[in-house]
C-alpha cells in the first residue's frame with residue numbers, strides 16, 4: 171500500500187470546494203489514479219481561512235476523511251491565536267491523528283509552539299512542520315530554518331517531521347536529523363524522534379542532488395524516517411503530479427539504495443507514515459553513527 175503523507179484541504183481559498191463529501195470523492199478517485207490508497211489530510215490554513223472558527227476548520231477536515239480507513243485527519247494549528255490550547259484539546263477530543271504547523275509568524279522555540287508539541291506528545295500524536303522557504307506571502311525564512319527545530323529536543327516522546335527536506339536548506343536538514351538520531355541513542359528516556367517528509371519543494375532538476383546528499387553522502391540511516399507526500403489538495407487532487415514524483419523518486423531510490431530497495435520503498439511510502447501516526451508498532455533497529463566512527 172502507498173500513502174500520500176501531505177495533502178491539504180483548501181490550499182488555495184479561491185477554488186476550494188466547500189462540500190467535504192465531494193472533496194472526499196474527488197480525492198479517493200485521484201489517489202486511486204495515482205496508485206495511492208490514502209493519506210494524511212490537513213485542515214484548512216488558519217491564516218487563509220481566518221473567518222472560519224476553529225470548530226468549522228476541524229469539522230471540514232473530519233468530514234473530508236469520514237468513513238475512510240486510510241484518510242488520517244490532522245488539525246492545522248496556529249499558536250498565535252489566543253485560544254490555541256483550547257483548539258488543541260478540541261482536536262484531540264475529536265480524534266485527530268496529529269497536528270500540522272507552519273511557523274509563519276513565530277519561531278519553533280516560541281513557548282506557544284512548544285506547548286502544542288508537548289501536549290501532542292503527551293497524547294501520542296505527531297506534529298508535521300513546514301520547513302524551508304515557504305510560499306506563505308510573509309517574511310518567514312528565519313522561522314523555518316531546520317536548525318530552529320532543535321528546540322523540539324527537550325520534548326519527551328515527541329514525533330515530529332520537517333517537510334520538503336527543508337528546501338533549500340537540505341544539508342542543514344540532514345545535519346539536524348543526524349543530531350536527533352544521536353540524541354535518540356544518547357538520551358533514550360527522551361526519545362524525541364525526527365522524520366523527514368520528501369514532499370516537493372525541490373525543483374525537479376534538484377531532486378537527484380537532494381536525494382544523493384540525503385541517501386548517499388549523509389551516511390545516516392533514513393530507511394525508517396522518510397515519508398512521501400505531494401502537497402496536493404482534496405478538492406483538486408493532482409494525480410499526474412503524484413505519479414510523476416513517484417516515478418522520479420522510485421528511479422532515484424533504485425539508483426541510490428544499495429540494500430533491499432523494495433523494503434526501503436515500502437517504508438517511505440507506507441510503513442513510516444503509519445509509525446509516525448502511532449498506528450504501527452514497528453520498532454526499527456536504526457544504525458546510529460557515533461562521534462569518531
Ligand SMILES: [Zn+2]
Pocket residue numbers: 176178401
Ligand atoms: Zn504543504
